[in-house]
Amino acid sequence: MKKQPTFKLNHDLSLILTAIVAVAVLVIIFNFTSLKNYLRGISRAAVINIKTEVPVLNDTAREDELWDLAENGLAYLSLTTYNINDTRVMYYDLLSGQLPVWIATGNVIDFSSVKTNGAYVIYVKNKTIYWHSTFDNPFNGHAVPKLPTDTDVLCDIGSNNKIIFVRQSGGTTNLWQYQISTGISTQLTFVNSNKQDINYHYNVITGDEKIVWADDRNDDLDIYLYDFAAPNPNGEQITTDLSDQYSPSIYQNLIAWTDERNGNTNLDIYLRDLSNSDAGDQQITTDSKNQRLPDIYKNVITWEDLRNDEPTGPMTGNADIYMYDLRKNKEFAVSAVPPGQPMSGDQLRPKIAGNRIVWTYAHGISTGQPPFGYSSPNKDIFMAVFDELNLIAPADGINFSLDIPFIDITLQWEYSSDSPLMPVFYIKTLLNGQPFPPGSDSGVAVGKQTIFKLKSSRIETYPDGTFTWSVLPAGLNTNPDNWALAESRTIIKKTAADLIAPPDNTEILPQTIFDWSDIPNANLYIAKIGGYLPEGKFLYLPLPGNISEFVITQNIYDLLKPLSGEKTYTWTVSGTKLPTPTDWQTIWYGPALTFKVKA
CATH class of the missing domain: 2.60.40 (Immunoglobulin-like)
Structure with missing residues (x-):
């Protein structure tokens, strides 16, 4: 308090009080479009019934195995149970929904890698890499040039149409690059070691590009990095634990991988943030069963999870798909069936891009028998689509300030969905832990815009205290569980004197x-x-x-x-x-x- 001169009172003035709302924000809310029971951990993913759309004979008997996912499409192998020589590389455009494009065919053992960036499908067939435009006619593929003695093993492709691959040449195994636009191949690493599980990421905004892979040069598998901004012909070692680390996935500066440091029957997902060296290796999963084969996109990691796996027959189990939101530090079940319920098959090898998680669903037993076929579960491709809502402003814990001029508070969030239509958003506010205004348990509709301005003059009428605010789209706002999972931020107001x-x-x-x-x-x-x-x-x-x-x-x-x-x-x-x-x-x-x- 300030010791100041006395002022004379004016008796002709009057004043009354009222109340307020302060609100708004984000969360990585996952409204799986076809998963009505998502928040209870029970999901029914909408099937992408690709096999019925493949324009070939006997399409009803085909088995589809997902290999890669881009934001606008996916690449997969389509097999028959009676003829393993009729294995097809296919591309399915998720945006158009048109019939899949038939890229290549061969024996199932001919293919060791199939990847796509949406514009191209690339694959390794009989130790040679082929690239194929998704707009070309079938079978119009192009081989990446090599010497007759060279063997190409694995490949990946970025959004810049650069192909990264593993080549055995001159008695050594190293990483190479091939640019489709120039037709030129260049060797990147010069250390002879087994290199597997390569993953390449190109940042379309910054132009940064990085490769990660699993490498056995230290007599165990470690994760290595090749950064084009600081090229190292040896690669940069990321993990040093003496157990195996493999199947890495990279998005910008985030690397996720499968890790055996807790035992080879207790595989876990770990993460390294290249922009935060002090954080080291961060353990993402802690369940005592296996979590493996992660894929990362932006702030979301998805993986294959065996925590509910209690096999009831020789061909079925209960592998499920889980995901982890790095912004919320929360784990979600995408396809999980709770233990104790009938097993429905395995959900395998998930991929994530945009707002989609796609995986292979193995269920039942195929009818093909050797020697003309092979015996395996029937396989389809399933997809879960999620919406994402992320808070942008203001920062958490801000104080409302009586500054000059009046400082309005602008609540802003971003929303992404597979739907082109923007929903109506609801803002829910708690004042000191209680709904504000009273009775607004489902939030207050603020329209379809992703911004809401709280006028300073209005805020002055609100009670003092801590306002906690969240945002949800219409349809999710009526379920209290959704609000409990929503990200929230706080605004602190104090204008009444003590x-x-x-x-x-x-x-x-x-x-x-x-x-x-x-x-x-x-x-x-x-x-x-x-x-x-x-x-x-x-x-x-x-x-x-x-x-x-x-x-x-x-x-x-x-x-x-x-x-x-x-x-x-x-x-x-x-x-x-x-x-x-x-x-x-x-x-x-x-x-x-x-x-x-x-x-």
């Missing part, structure tokens, strides 16, 4: 000092006095300037003094920027104290 002196129910005299706590950036204090005006009305007394005390002068004392006996008054003070008496009736005031004046 009353310091005189003590409550004290008799005052001339020169009594009324003192209260400072309100930062307030250029005006309003004292709300009860008991002076008739009919329970309040007197609102402006105290110009940033004065956090006033002294009762003889003139003021005489105005308050009753004709006989004693009279009790209430008082409270609030800081404001609002200039008019009408405004002063709406701002928020804290609890009042009492004082007495005797005749």
Whole structure:
């Protein structure tokens, strides 16, 4: 409180209070379009019944195995149970929904890698890499040039149409690159070692490009990195644990992989953030069964999970798909069937791109028998689509400030979905843990925009306290479980002063000092006095300037003094920027104290 000169009270002003909302935000909310029971951990993913759309004979008997996913399409192998020589590389455009493109055919053992970036499908067939435009006619593939003695093993392709591959050449195994636009191949690494599970990421915004792979040069498998911004012909070792680490996936500076450091029957998913070297290897999964084969996109990791696997037959189990949101630090079941329920088959090798998680679903037993076929579960490709809502502004824990000019608070979030239509958004606010305003358990509709502005003049009318706000799209807002999972942020408001002196129910005299706590950036204090005006009305007394005390002068004392006996008054003070008496009736005031004046 500031010790300042006395100001004379003005008796012609009045003021009342009202309430507020403060709200808004984000969360990585996962509204799986076809998964009605998602938040309970029971999912029914919509089948991408690709096999019925393959324009070939006997398509109803085909088995489809996912190999790669781009934002607009997926690459897979389509097999028959009666003829393993009729194995086809296929591409399916998720956006158009047209019939899959037949890329190549051969024996099932001919293919060791199939990848896509949406514009091209690349694959290794009989130790040679082929690339194929998804707009070409079938079988119009192009081979990556090599020497007759070279053997190509694995490949990947970025959104820049660069192919990264593992080549055995001259007695060594190394990473190479091939640019489709130039037709030129270049060797990248010069260390002879087994290199597997390569994954290449190209950042279309920054142009950064990185490769990760599993490498056995240290007699165990470790994760290695090749960064084009700082090329190292040896690669950079990422993991050093003496157990095996493999199947890495990279997105920008985030690398996820399968890790055996907790035992080869307790595989876990680990993460390394290249932009945060102090964090080291971060364990993502902790379940005692196997979690493996991760794929990462933006802030989401998905993987194959055996925590519910209790096989009931020789060909079926219960491998499931899980995901982890790095923003929320939360794990979600995508395809899990709770233990104790009938097993429905294995969900295998998930891939994630955009708002889609796609995987191979192995269920039942095929009818093909050797020597003309092979025996395996029937395989289809399933997909879960999720919506994502991420908070942008303001930062968590901000304080509402009575600054000059008025500082409005803009709540902003981003929303992504497979639907082209923007939903109506609902903002839910808790004030000190309770719904605000009361009864708004499902939130308040704010329209289809992803921004909502809280006017400073409105905020002044809200009660003091901590406002916790969240955002959900229409359809999710009526389920309390969804709000419990939604990301939230807080706004702290404090404009009502804490009353310091005189003590409550004290008799005052001339020169009594009324003192209260400072309100930062307030250029005006309003004292709300009860008991002076008739009919329970309040007197609102402006105290110009940033004065956090006033002294009762003889003139003021005489105005308050009753004709006989004693009279009790209430008082409270609030800081404001609002200039008019009408405004002063709406701002928020804290609890009042009492004082007495005797005749």
